[in-house]
Amino acid sequence: MSAKLWLAQLHENGYRITKARGAVVEIVETSNRALTPVEVYDMARKKYRALGLVTVYRTLEKLEELHLIQRVHQPMGCQAFISAGHGHQHLLLCQNCGQVEFFEGDDLDVLTKSIAKKTGYQINEHWLQLFGLCAACRKN
């Protein structure tokens, strides 16, 4: 996925393509760590000085709505966003530098069936997230 495709997605959904949106998309799409609205604002303003923080909020809202980005929950806070994975994927986060990797292939069927039986719940979804140190940060 490239910034161009994200803008095309916005356009297809009836949203206009503007310089403000272009700057926000460029930043968020290429980041390998989750960014807060203010971080996006600071970084995107280097590409488009006139950008307003309000527009960052509004653009992130739309990108989330189109599933192009997703919110990242962390012990320190839950206001950061990252370019979304495709299909059923989960996150692996570096506790030192914030780097995000996606992974798939978790198989929780046995577990969920057993929990469902034990608790009487109908289980619909799961959240799974791994935390650790990325290869670069391990070396310090």
Next chain:
Amino acid sequence: MSAKLWLAQLHENGYRITKARGAVVEIVETSNRALTPVEVYDMARKKYRALGLVTVYRTLEKLEELHLIQRVHQPMGCQAFISAGHGHQHLLLCQNCGQVEFFEGDDLDVLTKSIAKKTGYQINEHWLQLFGLCAACRKN
């Protein structure tokens, strides 16, 4: 765990036992769903009218510090707290009524080892949460 034990814990850690704390503890300790500070405030004020919202925030902070409660992350928000589980446990949440159950016995060793190898990460922690409908809510 009972409210009395929580207060004893607070006392052991050098905190004083007050009516305000008693009311907050009573509410949080007995709830089977995660409560926000305002919810705790509203409910605890029925037991102790003079209670201030500030004190709720301050008490929750201390209870979290002592690991008596834990924050619950949900799609709708992450400002709610529930009485903490013991040892390594995970949450199962009812998407309808908010009921929380704890479960253990997940085994993610094979998965984490495989992801570690694939990504070069050293994996330290994991978050796992299940969502569904509790037995009561299934029947509607």
Next chain:
DNA sequence: TACTTATTGAAATTGATTTTCAATAAAGAA
């Protein structure tokens, strides 16, 4: 009981997010 000081709630403050609004510019039509 008397003393020390942690705790309290009200009020003020901070900080993040949302709303309002008039000016602007994107998109499509002519």
Next chain:
DNA sequence: TTCTTTATTGAAAATCAATTTCAATAAGTA
């Protein structure tokens, strides 16, 4: 291209949650 429509913009104001300040109070201890 120019024109027209209207979504989008950023500044400013408003809202909302959370934190800090502070003088009065009450918990714990001697």
